[in-house]
Amino acid sequence: MYHAITRAKVRSLWRRIGAGDYLAAVETAAPDVRFRFVGDTPVSAELTGRDAFEDWFRALFARFPGLRLTLRDVVVRGWPWRTTVVVRLDVEATLADGTAYRNEAVQWLTLRWGRMTTDEVFEDTKALDEACRRQAAAS
Template identity: 30%
Template sequence: MYHAIVRSRIRALFEAINRGDAEPVLAQFAPRFEHVFLGSHALGGSRRTLAATRRWYERLYRLLPDIRFDLVMILVSGGPWNTLVTIEWNETNSGTDGVRTYATGIHVVQLRWGKTVRMVICPDTVMLTATLERLAGKGHEEALAAPIVG
């Protein structure tokens, strides 16, 4: 039953992201957490504060305003005191230039008593880097900005 509840909550969080609303995700973080996005690019890096993580989501929506995740699989293991969730997804976006791209990836999320203590986002970094370089080439300088960390 617990795993079914976690899967339902994960689906709801991705639905919020698909609507452009990161607040439900931000509200899920424990007082001490780590938010990691793999890669050396404008969306890469590691954050440990809500302020930095909020800025990261704001940047995500500025660069990829219509980003959408379609969930393929949600795997949940462990009990409420230490839960590991792996989410496989397909993602689409149009960037700021209207060019539609498609990618795959996973999120790995560690929960303790219902709060996120670690989130690692593993995208197709080759596709994402190409998208960011394309956006920068069309004048969106933030696409090549330094990662938001902190």
């Protein structure tokens, strides 16, 4: 039952984030959340703390206005004191030059009593880096 409830909460959270409400994710984060967006791109990051996490999201949505994040699948394992959540996402945006950006991402989370303590995101960095270059060239 716990896993089903957690899956439903994650799905609800991603509906909000997918609609542009990234503060929903920030609200679930522990004050000392550890966040890592893997790769060597302008949006790659390794940071700690809810404020830095919010700043990263704000910059991401500023770089990609209209960014759409759609949940494809969610897997939950563990218990309330240490829950692992794995999410598959579709990532889409229309770049400033009018081209479509499409990618996939996997998110690996650790929750402790409902609070996100770690968040790691893995996305095709080659495609993401190209999208970042297009955005920079168009501005």
